[in-house]
Amino acid sequence: MMATPTILELRHAECESPGAYGAGLVDVASIHTVRAWRDPIPDDPAPYAAIIVMGGPMGTDDGPSIPWIDDEIALLRRAIAAGTPIWGACLGSQLLASALGAEITTGPAPEMGIVDITLTDDGLHDPVWSGHGDTTFPALQWHFDTFAVPEGATLLASSAAYPNQLFRHGSCYGIQFHLEVDAVVLEDWLAVDDYRTELIDLLGTDGVAHTVEEMSRIEGVTVPLAMSAIRRWFDLFVA
Template sequence: MTTTDTPRTPPHRTALAIRHLGFEDLGLLEPLLRERGHTVRYLDVATEPVDTALVREAGLVVVLGGPIGADDADRYPFLADELTALRARLADGSPTLGICLGAQLMARALGAAISPGAAREIGYAPVRLTADGASSPLRHLEGVPVLHWHDDMFGVPDGARLLAGTPACPHQAFALGPRVLGLQFHLETPVEEIENWLVGHAGDLVEAGVHPAGLRDAAAEAGPRLHAGATAAITEWLATAGC
């Protein structure tokens, strides 16, 4: 290697974040990944080609949220390429974490259906852990208000374990083995970034009749507990997944 060469990060130390919307990023997860020695890379699928080899070879993939549907490939063609890449990755059982839309896309890639939930969920509330959830890394979120912002719900893929639910959305988390985890809720958004959501998803708030002041206050109240619970849950899951 010459003095002008830039060392390349080995694929197994790359954490690839598949991003659909700029402000729905890794949030508090990014420093956790960097602390564990990962190089973080974003793939903005709305503007960048989806390279199946890149998605398949990364040491860890985190599929982030967004305000579109997992079945909206007719409206957003990049979703078809994203699903192809995720099918290839999940067939290998490689470490993959999905959040909200990301979890729906993972479930869809694994053959499960996506359906409307009983009601739109926007706001902070705990999830109810199943017996499997209570013995998983999500136990650190027991009783902790997490951020909900969704209409749809994933089906539980064949062979996966249901970890959590709410009355309006019985399928809030699933695990397929120790290295694949899908979360319908958000645990990654720090209170310092909630204003981006209140502005960026203002239309959702108007439609749902939710005033941003209430969410702002709820974020401030939930912030410390959610940060601690999310940090513990994801740190344990990363260790279990070999990341």
Template sequence: MRVLVVQNFDNEGLGQIGAALVEAGADIDLRRPYQGDALPDDAAEHDAMVVLGGAQNALDDENCPYFPGLLDLTRDFADNDRSVLGICLGSQLLARAFGGENQIGGATEFGWHRVSLTPEAKTDPVLAALPEKFPIFEWHDDTFVLPDNAVRLAGSAIAENQAFRIGRAVYGFQFHFEADRPMVRDWSTSFASLIAERHPDWHDRLDGEMARNGPDADAAGLAIARAWVATI
């Protein structure tokens, strides 16, 4: 099993997805196109693709000139029945790739927030085993309107479209289910100045928020990661 991982920003790692891929014995092919790494021309040499998050918006082709090629690659993976996973920015790029409308700003969520599954999620192979509502880590300002052929799987009070599926195994997740407690703590340190500008109380809230929400969020995130890996 060879999995292409597209990283879009420093410190945006695989987290619990990486743990699930290691469990499955996957060969991870990490590309950082924002640092100049070339993307494959097509899906032929990979069984699945993961597109991670980033601070960019999904329409920022000027600063991320590799975006159009990544959209083409995403469609090629889908056309060849390869599993695809997009997280945060990755989900916004997935929506764009399949004709959804990106909405820049107006949907800010940061920290652990509760998401709710839709009735369609109850029969979805990745989400069926999850509770109807659970806390999960969020960090985004943007959102999107779903592509016409997407199945909506989860939403929140701020962002209606938190998870969706296209076809058999192309999944977009607005929330950071890969971000377990160690990753959130690392982000809180690595991006401390950025977070403090917009959420000045985060440092004081972190331990309490983590204690209240971390165990359930970590369990949900690992379950999602393992279930998605099982689609490959």
């Protein structure tokens, strides 16, 4: 019997768990979670079959005040060189892009709430994302920064406000949007004062209630898509 692969999860805020991504892997992989704010970042990617890099409120240029940011980018560079598959969500996509040498910048305006994501022609033919069937799907957005598409990577999806939403570089995927979040996870986010304040500042109190309502409405699409996409990534590149 083959051993169960161990996937390293790099978490940057307790509430930003793998969510539906973890559910998509629960029966095929063991996930080892490193909480970056308290656990040392591993030096060597070799013990892990793949790496999942989650979101968080910090940025890729926060290394001077948050030293583990630079440690994590260095780990991702070593993982890329070793051919380790990486799945990066939101901040994770920006850390992955930075490790690949791409520029990370603050966007013209925050992108928060439920937003339509549209696959590019390459996205429609991508082995992980082509199975969805629809060109456009809804997802939660919650970001201030954005990545340039790394050299050698392929852009797979865009939104109206931010053209760079999803890229593939070999067996590595950077996903700006939060497909892993369902209504329960969103409520966990909103229980954190800083997160709730950010959303109120941008969308108002009514906007918060609307986002929760919309999340409940779309999770029947987003959760199965998150689970199936990460499972296809696992089957193609990790297993």
